[in-house]
Amino acid sequence: MTEHKHLLIVYHTQSGNTGQLAQAVLRGAGQVAEVDTVLMRAFDAGTEDLLRCDGLLLGTPENFGYMSGALKDFFDRTYYPCEGKLTGLPYAVFVSAGNDGTGAVREIGRIANGYGWKQVAEALIVRKSITPQALTDAEELGEAMAAGLSMGVF
Incomplete structure (x- = not known):
């Protein structure tokens, strides 16, 4: 019997x-x-949670063209304890954006590169209001990430 994979979703919402x-x-x-x-909310997630996962989804609002302070705090608290231990970890990002969301995605990507993670899906950026289509897209992102982990694609 194959051991279950662990997917961690870390997010912040205001x-x-x-x-x-x-x-x-x-x-x-x-x-x-x-x-x-x-x-898990970003302020509640920590090093043990990150080290236990086989895949990671990161969610943030766009704040001043950047990720939320809570998600940045998660990175600040986990980077050095996890340094060199998560190379190749598959990850993807979802952003709720008031503007275009690309600044948040870019900066998360830079930090993820420092961890050595591997982006496995294009960022989901939802601009302005949350529509039924945006929720469907988010569900598809979660299912695709879990399916990829289950099948050993990532």
Whole structure:
């Protein structure tokens, strides 16, 4: 019997929009029974959570063209304890953006590169309001990530 893979979803939400996306990502990942998925707020997630996962989804609102301070705090607290231990970790990003969201995605990518992670899906950027299509897209992201982990694609 194959051991279950572990997918970690780390997010921050202020207005609730990124939280809606995170819940949709979780629903999608939940469609893959062979993967254990954990959803955590960025301030609550830590080094042990990160070291335990086989894949990572990061969600943030766009704040001043950047990621949320909470997600940056998660990176600040986990980078050195995890340095060199997560090379090749598959990850993807989802952003709730008031503008274009690309600044947040770019900066998360730079930090992820420092960890040695591997981006496995194009960033999901939802601009302005959260629509039913955005929630469907988020569910598909979660399911695709979990399925990829389950099948050993990543």
